[in-house]
Amino acid sequence: MSGIDWAILVLTLLSIVLYGTWKTRKNSNLEGYLKGNNSENWATIGLSIMATQASAITFLSTPGQAYEDGMGFIQIYFGLPLAMIIISVFFLPIYYRLKVYTAYQYLEQRFDVKVRSLTALLFLLSRGLSAGITIFAPAIILSTLLDWNLQLTCLVIGVLVIVYTVSGGSRAVSITQKWQMAVIMLGMFVAFYYVLDTLPNEVGIAEGVEIAGKMGKMEIVDLSVQSSENYTLWYGLLGGLFLSLSYFGTDQSQVQRYLGGKSLKASRMGLMMNGILKIPMQFFILFVGIMVFVSYQFNKPPIIFNESVTIEKAVQHEDLIAIETNYDAIHKLKQIELQAITKGEKSDYTQAQHLQAEQDSLRKEYKTKLQNLEPTYEKTDHDYIFLNFVLNYLPKGLIGLLLAMIFSAAMSSTAGELNALASTTTIDYYKKFWSKGDEDEKKDLKVSKLLTVGWGVLAIIVALTAGLFDNLIELVNILGSLFYGTILGVFLIAFFFKKIGGKPTFYGAIIAEIVVLIVHLLNVYEVIEISYLLYNLIGSALVILSAYLIQSIQKSNNN
Structure with a gap:
């Protein structure tokens, strides 16, 4: 990297961190720290929701996913717009009416403290692991391709996030995410321009799409119903719907983004903004990967994209x-x-x-x-393709901008997760079981900040000890799908099955989670073949069915 690249990278990151810290320096109470005093407008909410979901993994792994497998990955988002409508109509009014800090507070009012604590624990497990992955994913790719120290890169990302998240809480996360999204999208459009610039003069976008289509990369919709295919229209509509419902409707890292809205209307509009823009945004990111593939039809592609120092020694082998x-x-x-x-x-x-x-x-x-x-x-190198192209084809200065984009995406996603983890731990555990009511607001605020630091340190530890999986964007979705279905099932009972009580729901959730984990293990060891997207449907359906059966048995015994 050149000096100007370093300057742009450092200046961009420090500007975002300092801006977020300065703008939220006056937070003095728990409501302001965890909910931003309900001051966010719909545009800020919408951008914050998108930024929390769009981690660095999205911008590193998604173009590589398209390069290798084509546009089919877009189908995973087809259920999202309908999920936004359902959440806006059924979930949001209840959250606002009860003035909750976390989604799980509602569950105690509807069921009991056991159901609330179990569901919050499932969230903490899934999101706590994911927070480490959102740091580790960009760190290992940057460290490999740029020969940076992996541990130091993880620490830099983690510490930067902790600084402004601890300082300003939910408000700091939301307002910095606006600028981070601006950097991210600017970086993607710049990259797209330079990808097109590498094509021959006679090859424009239309010709590139034709070439990609003939090479099997432009199959957007797959109508097959094979259970082992993760990306089909039916799994996208059904599995994607349940994944989106559970993530945006019950995951505190997302719920917290719209609980800080000025009004119910502002939060609804923010969700609708996400529902409208998310698919086009993901389509564009995938399309960048498609155009990288087309570029490498005319420019010599490396046979491997993960070109580490240890590999350089191995490639001297005559067979290779x-x-x-x-x-x-x-x-x-x-x-x-x-x-x-x-x-x-x-x-x-x-x-x-x-x-x-x-x-x-x-x-x-x-x-x-x-x-x-x-x-x-690691044989699978999807995650290295896009950054490898950036380093080889973008001019000085713009490489720094693209790296700032990757860091911004990592920071925005991780900040939202740490803020949500701290909120859930503070409200659903500390305030519920250890705090003495509302007597000491300053102490509660201090505890929440310490918990943010604690979760941040844990995320860094997970990042430092993690290993690289086949595809990082799939890993994050799999981690979520292992827990989200069960959590969603509990909320669906709460909203729509009024006759089912707390005890059946509690045991139904435990049964469902055990079954989902067993199904995943059988899938990993190839005993069965099933898309991980269906874990969300299986988990939520099992919670409802098990709780209903337990409730029926309970009633029968009482009679």
């Missing part, structure tokens, strides 16, 4: 050199084919498709052999 030589030769042949097509000399893509399949096969073989030689190497 032979595979890479063959890979480059096939790329040149494919390049000639595509150039003839774009110049109108040919119209048939059959040969280019065949050559692409050969390249994919050689790349897979290369990574398998490389892993045998270097066991620490």
